[in-house]
Amino acid sequence: MVISDKSYTENMNLFGQSTPPKEPRTKDAQKMAYLYAALLIIFAVSQLFNFDEFLTLLESFWLSGGAPVAHLLGGIIVVSEVFALPFLLGMRLSPTMRIISMILGWLTALIWLKLAFWLNLTINAVSNMGLLGTTVRLEPGWWAIPFSLSLCILAAWAGWGLWPFTIQRKTK
Numbered sequence: 001m002v003i004s005d006k007s008y009t010e011n012m013n014l015f016g017q018s019t020p021p022k023e024p025r026t027k028d029a030q031k032m033a034y035l036y037a038a039l040l041i042i043f044a045v046s047q048l049f050n051f052d053e054f055l056t057l058l059e060s061f062w063l064s065g066g067a068p069v070a071h072l073l074g075g076i077i078v079v080s081e082v083f084a085l086p087f088l089l090g091m092r093l094s095p096t097m098r099i100i101s102m103i104l105g106w107l108t109a110l111i112w113l114k115l116a117f118w119l120n121l122t123i124n125a126v127s128n129m130g131l132l133g134t135t136v137r138l139e140p141g142w143w144a145i146p147f148s149l150s151l152c153i154l155a156a157w158a159g160w161g162l163w164p165f166t167i168q169r170k171t172k
Helices: 005-016 027-049 051-059 066-089 095-121 144-161
Strands: none
Touching: 027 051, 027 066, 027 095, 027 144, 051 066, 066 095, 095 144
16 A cells, blocks of 8 residues: 555644644733743652652552552653643644643643642651652642642643633524
């Protein structure tokens, strides 16, 4: 089977053609997206600085599934934080990547919220929350739940304000 160059490039344009982002709904939404992006950059850099120790820290959370799940979760956290940045910073992306990047921003906030609940509701002797990896020690506590909720609010606000789809309203 021979694929012509024309049909190949037509199929690839769906995923490969970058487009500029839509105008944000409000200036505040853009500012919140930048704030969330700044936090994610700080988190990702500090977690990657000592990534092997970050994975060991996640193992100490006693997550169900043991070390393999902790290592997988550590990778998912850092990759999600990094790949959420293009959407939040308003970079030129393909429509598919823009949606994936937006979803990864939501996923990052939800993972940290779940970990905050896990550390507060289970019996463990963890001395570091892990938001800033092992570079900066943040004691786990009830403060982490409102902080993680604020990350969720930032992610939702950025998703609403920079929504990549055109919303068509039915008029009668």
